[in-house]
Structure formats: structure tokens, C-alpha cells
Amino acid sequence: MTPNPLIDLRAVQKYYGDYHALRGIDLTIHQGEFFSLLGPSGCGKTTLLRTIAGFEDVSSGVVMIDGKSMEGVPANHRPTNMVFQSYAIFPHLTVAQNVGFGLRKDPRSKADKDKAVVEALAMVGLAGYGDRAANALSGGQRQRVALARALILEPKVLLLDEPLSALDKKMREQMQHELRRLQRQVGITFILVTHDQEEALIMSDRIAVMFEGEIAQLADPQTLYRRPVSRRVAEFIGVMNFLPCEVTQGAGDAIEVNLPGLGHATLQPDQCPSGGVPGTGSVGVRPEAMSILFEGEAASGQIAQAEVVEVIYYGDMTYYEVRFDAVEAPVTISMKNIVGRPVLERGDKARVSWDARSLVLFC
Amino acid sequence: MRKGRGLRTYTIFYLIFLYAPIVLLPLFAFNDSKIIAFPLKGFTTDWFVALWHKTELHQAVLKSLIIAVTTAVFATALGVFAARAGTKYRFRGKGPVLGFIMLPLVLPDIIVAVSLLVVLLRIGMGLGMTAAILGHVVICLPFAIAILNSAFSSLDQSLEEAAYDLGETPFSAFRLVILPLVMPGIISSLLITFTISLDEYIIASFLVGTEETLPVYLFNQMTKNSREIPVVLALGTVLVLFSILLLGIAEYFRRRGIARTGGKDTGGFL
Numbered sequence: 037m038t039p040n041p042l043i044d045l046r047a048v049q050k051y052y053g054d055y056h057a058l059r060g061i062d063l064t065i066h067q068g069e070f071f072s073l074l075g076p077s078g079c080g081k082t083t084l085l086r087t088i089a090g091f092e093d094v095s096s097g098v099v100m101i102d103g104k105s106m107e108g109v110p111a112n113h114r115p116t117n118m119v120f121q122s123y124a125i126f127p128h129l130t131v132a133q134n135v136g137f138g139l140r141k142d143p144r145s146k147a148d149k150d151k152a153v154v155e156a157l158a159m160v161g162l163a164g165y166g167d168r169a170a171n172a173l174s175g176g177q178r179q180r181v182a183l184a185r186a187l188i189l190e191p192k193v194l195l196l197d198e199p200l201s202a203l204d205k206k207m208r209e210q211m212q213h214e215l216r217r218l219q220r221q222v223g224i225t226f227i228l229v230t231h232d233q234e235e236a237l238i239m240s241d242r243i244a245v246m247f248e249g250e251i252a253q254l255a256d257p258q259t260l261y262r263r264p265v266s267r268r269v270a271e272f273i274g275v276m277n278f279l280p281c282e283v284t285q286g287a288g289d290a291i292e293v294n295l296p297g298l299g300h301a302t303l304q305p306d307q308c309p310s311g312g313v314p315g316t317g318s319v320g321v322r323p324e325a326m327s328i329l330f331e332g333e334a335a336s337g338q339i340a341q342a343e344v345v346e347v348i349y350y351g352d353m354t355y356y357e358v359r360f361d362a363v364e365a366p367v368t369i370s371m372k373n374i375v376g377r378p379v380l381e382r383g384d385k386a387r388v389s390w391d392a393r394s395l396v397l398f399c
Numbered sequence: 400m401r402k403g404r405g406l407r408t409y410t411i412f413y414l415i416f417l418y419a420p421i422v423l424l425p426l427f428a429f430n431d432s433k434i435i436a437f438p439l440k441g442f443t444t445d446w447f448v449a450l451w452h453k454t455e456l457h458q459a460v461l462k463s464l465i466i467a468v469t470t471a472v473f474a475t476a477l478g479v480f481a482a483r484a485g486t487k488y489r490f491r492g493k494g495p496v497l498g499f500i501m502l503p504l505v506l507p508d509i510i511v512a513v514s515l516l517v518v519l520l521r522i523g524m525g526l527g528m529t530a531a532i533l534g535h536v537v538i539c540l541p542f543a544i545a546i547l548n549s550a551f552s553s554l555d556q557s558l559e560e561a562a563y564d565l566g567e568t569p570f571s572a573f574r575l576v577i578l579p580l581v582m583p584g585i586i587s588s589l590l591i592t593f594t595i596s597l598d599e600y601i602i603a604s605f606l607v608g609t610e611e612t613l614p615v616y617l618f619n620q621m622t623k624n625s626r627e628i629p630v631v632l633a634l635g636t637v638l639v640l641f642s643i644l645l646l647g648i649a650e651y652f653r654r655r656g657i658a659r660t661g662g663k664d665t666g667g668f669l
Contacts, residue, residue, distance in 0.1 A: 111563040118560075118561070120560070120561060124557040124558050124561035126558060126576055127580070138565035138566050140566070140567075185565065186564075186565075189565065
């Protein structure tokens, strides 16, 4: 299946007075994709979503939806619908009136519209809630009403502005899976704005990480996690350790690095997003990409000696902070607590196994 | 407990001082004597009957009602514009402009009355009901804005955006979403401004000319003709009941508005 471009942003800039909120965004979002805009607060992700929705004008650049320029097209004429952070449920209407709000100008008969409302409510798991007052709903239920109200209009794009941030942890996890399921079911393009990297990884087909009004990296979740293009992206997505290193040979297909206390590694070009330049740099490695060797376990890769300086027990996992010889900052290693595997204590010596394939070089 | 005793006594005296005269009003309105003094003579409804037969009084009531209704409608309509602008838009000089509109709240009525009188005479506009309505709109507008501001600012901005998003124009979004949600505030504003205008004396007495409104008529009766005092008290009794009713309705709508938008009650006038 060749991806069908649905939304095209070209050199989009947005100023609020002197404040430069969007600094030249080029982005193509495909038909049927679950796309996330991920970044810390103030990075411009919500502004970008609102320019697609038509609530903000662009200062320069082009927003195209389905091949048509959206210049001068107000929000009520765009093929997009939005789920607001506050849900924006109309408090003076019932649940059914909220869901059917956008059907007012629909030429269908009242019976057909009522049927559509019932179906939309069933789709989000609120069958039978139609006659309730919108005010009497819980946060999770409001969220579902907002979803039904937007999806009933069968938009080309559904825009979600931090829709799960107001929910408690359990409800949030449940809604993450449900949103993903719903998106597959209806096949509509979803664009999600979130500051929660885990949420973005769980739900998205592709993620754009934004910092200061620019897209820092655009990739699928696995690439984003395994091969972040910069230290900043790596720090924002999950946990990453940074080890000092010396690049001894930078050019060509094999980049040679020396890791004090660990040893020597040969990296492929895709592990060095900024290229390999001889000199000092740092190498990123995820906590689960290293492991402590217990008795009877075989190494997969190289082995280094370390000392355990901190133990954090999570039940299913144990996080160790270990210190390698000649490396000042402690390194976090996560270990699954499988049957028969002991939990080490502070001060214990540990043999750490690591693999050059899991490293990312930042210069 | 000991600590609160002083304050409690003070509160009781304060309330007596505030409301005793109002309690005396119906007491003497039903008293069978032209002299306002204890002991009470006997029960009568004569004064209310007399009220019924005073045609000049009816004229004054009618004029007051016309002025009050017109004032309430204008002040509330203007208040809606101001409150909407104040809560939705950012513009240069917003603070000073809104502050300026609220100024009559602290300006003595007599100053408003005198300056309006001078200006109206100067531009050749005669005195009368139109002049009184103008004056009343000026003093009622701050109250209307204060009430409507709280109604508009308790609205979530994204409610309006959601309506646009679902296909409504700015006008229909206002009609379908904003208006129903601020309607309790609008009704509350109408009632308050109506009440203020209805019993306003100073501005009316300066600007109505020969067309006496109810408060002006009453004052003239009281000062010129002391035999009429029990009739005036009977009228006062009717007015007090009417005012309490209006304020009650206004408060009911204000609270309903807060409950509707899901806000917290921060205390009203009742």
C-alpha cells in the first residue's frame, strides 16, 4: 500500500507578535495514519494542530488538506474535527444533543440522524447514555462523548489535543488502547498532540518530535526509540544513558569508537545520525540494552566490570545504577525479574554485557 | 464561643438597624390612623384602597415602568457587547476602556445628574422620559457589565471553538452555544438594572422635568402633603414585596447559570 498524502504543510510559520511559535514546518501526513505531535509544553505542537483545524492563521506557508489549500477557509468549512483538551462538551445539552450537534445542517431525516447518534454512542461504548445531561458525566465519559461528536461527522482528519491528560492513569491507559482500536476501525486519520512520550509510542504509526517550533525528528516509534537523531530527542523519549567516548575513525561505513571502561566498538552509519567526526563525543545506550550477567547466563556481546551503586526494585523490573571503571556518571541498567534471578545489592560487583549494535553516537 | 459574643451582638444590632424601618412599613400601612406613632390603633386596608383610586400615582407608576424596562433592555444589551469584548478579545487600551465604563459605579449620582442636565439642555434636548432613560442607562451599565462579565468569563473558550469546528458560523455558534449559557446572566442583569432604575430618585428628579416618576412623585407627596403618609407606606409595602420578588428571581437565575456551566458559587447578593 502506497501512502496517500492527506495533509501537507509547507514552510509553515507562525508568529504571535514577536514570539516565533512555528519556525518553518514541512510535514506530510498520510491517509489513515495515526500521527502524533510530541514535545514539551510550549514547543508549538498545539499551535500546529490549531493551524490545521483552522483556529489559527499561519503567518506564512501553506496548509493543504486533501489537495486543497486551506488559506482563508474557516474552521467550520474544513474537513477536520477536533477533540478538545477540556472536551468542550456543551453543558446545556444532553449527551445525544451533544453528539448530534454537528448534524444540524445535515439534509438527512431526523430518524436517520437519531440513528447515527445512537450508532456513534455505541461505537464509543456509551450506548444508552443519550438522554443523560452532559454535566452528569465523568471525565472518561465526557471524553467519549467528545469523540463521538467529532467522529459522527466522518471527518477526513480527527484532531486530538492532549485528550487523555485530564484522566487518571488507569483510565488513560484504557483510552490509549481504545483510541487506537477506534482509529483502526473507522480508518480516519488521527492527529494526536501529546507531551507524553509513552503515549505517543504506544498509539502512533509515526511521531513528529517538536522542540521550539521546529520538528526535531519525524519517525515511526521504533526508529524514534532506537535511533534518536539528537541527544535532546533521546533524552525526551524514554531513558537513555550517555557515555563519554572517543571517535578514532569517523569516515566510511565503519565508525570506530573507544569507550573508557567498556572497550572498543564499531558502529554502522545509521548509528551515527550526525555523522562520525574523529574526536570526543558521547554514546547513548538504553537501560534495557545492557544487562548484568548472573551465574550461568551467557554474554551476548562484550563484557565490562562495574559496581552497583543503587538498586530500585519495581516488582517486575529492577533498575540498577552501576559505575564502570573510569566513567564518572552512573549508568542505569534495567533487568527483568525472571524466575531464579537474584536481586543484587549496593556495593556488589557486576559483570555487564553490552552490544555495539545498541549504541547511538552523538557528536 | 466567648470570642464570638461581641461580634454576634454587633451583627444583631446591625440587622435590626437595617431592617426595622422596613418592618415598620407594612405595620403602619395596615394601621387605622393617619399619625405614624405607637400604639397601633387597629387593622385597616383603607390605605391600599386609596392607592387604587389615585390616578396621578398610576401615571407615575406607568412612567417609571416604561423608563425601567427601556433602561434594563438598553443597559443589558450594551452590557452584553462590553462583556463579550472584554472576555473574548485583547485590544489596546482594554483596561482603561473597561475601567472607564465602570466609573459611574463610584461616581456620585448627583454629579451624573447635574452633568447630564447641563449637557442635555446645552444640546437643546428637552427634559423628559428620554433624558431619564439616558441617565439611568449610564448608571445601570456598570451593574449590567459586572453581572454579564462573570457570566461570559465562566464560559470555556473552547465551547465556542467546538461549535465552529462542528460547522457553525460565528453567529450561529453564539446563538446555539453562548447565548443559552449566558442567558441566566442576561435575565439577572435585566432584573437588577430594572430594579435600580425603578427606584432611582436623584437622576430622575433632575431629568424628568414635569413627567414625575414614582420615586419623584412619592417624595413630593411626602414633603407637600403629610396626610398622605399612610398611603405612601401602603405603596412602599407593595414595592418592597415586588423588589424582594425580583431580586429572588435574579438570584435564582444567577445560581442556575453557575450550576449550568459547572462553576463554583463565589457568593451573590442573596
